[in-house]
Amino acid sequence: MRFESTLITGVFLISPEERRDDRGFFARMFCTEEFAARGLETRVAQANISSNVRRGTLRGMHYQLGAAAEVKIVRCTKGAIWDVALDIRPDSPTFGRSFGTELTAENHRMLYIPRGCAHGFITLTEDTEVFYLVSSPYTAAEERSIRWNDPRFGIAWPATVEQISPKDAATPDFNEESNGIERLRGLI
Numbered sequence: 001m002r003f004e005s006t007l008i009t010g011v012f013l014i015s016p017e018e019r020r021d022d023r024g025f026f027a028r029m030f031c032t033e034e035f036a037a038r039g040l041e042t043r044v045a046q047a048n049i050s051s052n053v054r055r056g057t058l059r060g061m062h063y064q065l066g067a068a069a070e071v072k073i074v075r076c077t078k079g080a081i082w083d084v085a086l087d088i089r090p091d092s093p094t095f096g097r098s099f100g101t102e103l104t105a106e107n108h109r110m111l112y113i114p115r116g117c118a119h120g121f122i123t124l125t126e127d128t129e130v131f132y133l134v135s136s137p138y139t140a141a142e143e144r145s146i147r148w149n150d151p152r153f154g155i156a157w158p159a160t161v162e163q164i165s166p167k168d169a170a171t172p173d174f175n176e177e178s179n180g181i182e183r184l185r186g187l188i
């Protein structure tokens, strides 16, 4: 696997190294040895699938606090998405900045999102599937959100939002206290 760093410390773009032959190719998509060698998280608590009917479906920006804070490794297995990590770690020099990239079924790329970054995506095609690994179990009480269009962060989305959950649409403006930012201190 090839690991490319991004403008946000701890966010990596991962590309498989394809070993091609007459049948097609073989590639690793996850490897505890390779991840551990780079100091990346190897624990997997959940593997999730997110199916989206419409182009322009937006989910996010989600993260968990405290011991529930989680690493995500995201791949689009059908169609295409624009996947975004937003740095909200108070000790990070890139606090408030986001990194977005296109993940498609064809490019096989993955985005590694560390603890203390909110995550979300918008679908760029109809009928998409997103498969992602998460290092800590879903803990609703520790889940927090940042609205996709919160002016505090100004995330640039490459498509118009056509579908969003009522919860994500109604997420209030960012607030350090209710967003639990102090509980992300020390992460970086």
Ligand SMILES: Cc1cn([C@H]2C[C@H](O)[C@@H](COP(=O)(O)OP(=O)(O)O[C@H]3O[C@@H](C)C(=O)[C@@H](O)[C@H]3O)O2)c(=O)[nH]c1=O
Pocket (backbone or CB within 6 Å): 046, 048, 050, 059, 060, 061, 062, 063, 072, 119, 120, 121, 138, 165
């Ligand atoms: C995320 C999650 C949700 N659920 C339930 C809660 C609810 O009834 C239903 C749908 O939940 P949500 O609306 O929160 O699903 P969704 O908006 O797809 O949430 C996901 O969004 C992306 C961007 C992420 O980064 C994920 O970590 C996760 O937060 O599934 C679980 O049982 N386990 C889980 O791990």
